[in-house]
Amino acid sequence: MTDNARTMIVMDAGISRFQLRAGALIRSNGHLLIHRAVGDAFWSLPGGRVEFHEAGAETLAREIEEEIGCRATIGSLRFVIENFFEFVGRRVHEVGFYYEAELSQPLPFHEREIVHRVKDGSADLEFRWTLPTRAALTQFDLQPAPLQTLIETMPAGVQHLVRRNTA
Numbered sequence: 712m713t714d715n716a717r718t719m720i721v722m723d724a725g726i727s728r729f730q731l732r733a734g735a736l737i738r739s740n741g742h743l744l745i746h747r748a749v750g751d752a753f754w755s756l757p758g759g760r761v762e763f764h765e766a767g768a769e770t771l772a773r774e775i776e777e778e779i780g781c782r783a784t785i786g787s788l789r790f791v792i793e794n795f796f797e798f799v800g801r802r803v804h805e806v807g808f809y810y811e812a813e814l815s816q817p818l819p820f821h822e823r824e825i826v827h828r829v830k831d832g833s834a835d836l837e838f839r840w841t842l843p844t845r846a847a848l849t850q851f852d853l854q855p856a857p858l859q860t861l862i863e864t865m866p867a868g869v870q871h872l873v874r875r876n877t878a
């Protein structure tokens with residue numbers, strides 16, 4: 712697909728939105744990579760919205776190359792989360808696929824600092840490492856929230872959860 716023909720799988724209907732997302736579990740030195748848009752109160756796993764005719768693993772490979780600047784090997788699918796939440800006045804229904812991933816080149820490592828920044832469209836993204844414990848992930852308000860426990864326990868096989876956090 713050419714850049715001009717790229718279309719994210721997002722559907723808006725009034726105040727409701729559906730989106731398909733893929734996220735990466737990237738590890739280094741016993742830590743997990745997380746990111747956020749500068750100004751957001753919550754963090755998420757690196758990744759992005761899936762585009763038409765693109766598999767979730769392809770999305771991650773593309774997003775990692777665009778945002779981090781290196782290739783990645785995408786591993787096993789670990790979690791599928793159907794997430795219902797409200798964000799900026801919208802009711803959102805998001806289906807997220809979360810995969811293991813390994814970068815072809817390491818990012819700098821620092822336990823307490825932002826290690827990478829990038830402009831993604833109109834958003835400024837920042838990346839940092841955190842311990843993969845529920846306490847640390849809760850401190851950063853990692854979203855969707857079920858990831859906090861799943862990452863700490865890393866149950867075998869593919870896990871599927873439905874999370875409803877709407878009024």
